[in-house]
Amino acid sequence: MAGGALPGFRDFYPDEFAHRAHIMRAWREVARRYAFVEYDGPPLEPLDLYTRKSGDEIVGQLYNFTDKGDRQVALRPEMTPTFARMVAARANGLRKPVRWFSIPQLFRYERAQRGRLREHFQLNVDIVGEPSEVADAELLTVAIDCMRELGLTSADVQARVSDRRLLTAMLDAIAVTSDAAIAAVLLTLDKAGKEQEPTGVTRLTTAGLTAAQAAAVFSWTRSDYSIEHVRREFANQPGVLQHLALLDSYFAHLSALGVGDWVRLDLSIVRGLAYYTGIVFELFDAKGELRAICGGGRYDNLLKELGGVDLPALGFGMGDVVLGELLKERGLMSRAVPARPDLFVIGGPGAPTEGMAGALKLIGALRAAGFSVDYGLSDKKYQAPPRGQFETAQKAGALAAIYYDGTGAITVKGVGGKFADAPTLQLPAPGLLSGAADITAQLTTFISSLSSNV
């Protein structure tokens, strides 16, 4: 509709913000468990940080402009160049392996679709300085644990793993070696399942593959094509077996880390093009309805090319958009709601004697004691009939209404359920107003008993 946010951008109303916060909380919690530390960089970067490696054609997908200092700048479309720069600048001083994560908001100028906007938040998790496949297993486990933390299971999400080096060795073994042929194979693998097989076969034969070679490539994309198939098919190929041993070890580590049943080999995982050098993976919803939830892998040469330090590295990006859609579809987002106040101060029977000033004193004392307190922001509302105010407290989402009850005490009444049965607590006004520890402790206990019933 007219007058909203720019196309591909989102307004986060409180309900939607709660969803976003729910996802980010899970990300940070998992990162903490795996001992990753958070960093961030500027959302605006020099344009050439992105064109240097990817060429000028990338500018079409960037939010870029000339700033008032005549600098060519762009909103960050990805975090990796910033990350590489930051690591390179202090590479010598950083304890290896580096375990860093970030949750940047990223921007790219392209046609928005479901699960793909012009702006999104993306969890970036990276490890630098460790060539072992144990690090690869650790990285994928972080991604999978994010799924678990959000309530998803291996029935909802599957991780598909491939390895550039293994694939290259397999192609070498069947004598597919030219750059053009390999490029055609990668494209065809990437499109497996999305296009008709004859289309792919034509592409492969045009690139110089024989019919038998093309058939072999297609056999690798079958969903039941396992690591054992590779082992049998290439039993006499030391180059393939060498990489297979590494993958065996990788899968063994994943099983030991408790995520074995989330993962399977899938040679059609290509991950764009350029910079991945080893094991790569993507996370998909099991029904295959949505875009990839997460993608990543090893990029051992990128830091040298981008930042000038020669360190092995690996990482993944996980966006909030597709993940959010999946959580909503699975009914796992309903508990993510905006924060509710503990207490709502209403004008009870004691209101006429205490007045609004008395209410404000109570409110101040409650807040000083750490409670979240709401109230009607006018004397008129404070003097309104109590029944209506009780409803207002309910609608505000408060756990309890609190008021001067006319006997010199202060009454707290839970707002859930029937009025007559509502849990009630009476507290001495002087103790509560002065913040006496035993009185506020009583109130805290009462509130937490209410919140556990919600």
Place this chain on the structure above:
RNA sequence: GUGGCUGUAGCUCAACUGGUUAGAGCACCGGUCUGUGGCACCGGGGGUUGGGGGUUCAAGUCCCCUCAGUCACCCCA
């Protein structure tokens, strides 16, 4: 960037083959209810039918353009 489909209140939807002043539920605001209540009842605000143009005595409805959403391409660093 290319093509298909869809746009009615904050939300979910009505409105016959074109025919009075575009309706309902929920939500929101106000009021009544001294109280079995995440009620009930009364009242209210809120729409240039995404926007613009055209056809017609008459357009939410038909046609064109445009914007937005969505799907498939392209792309996915």
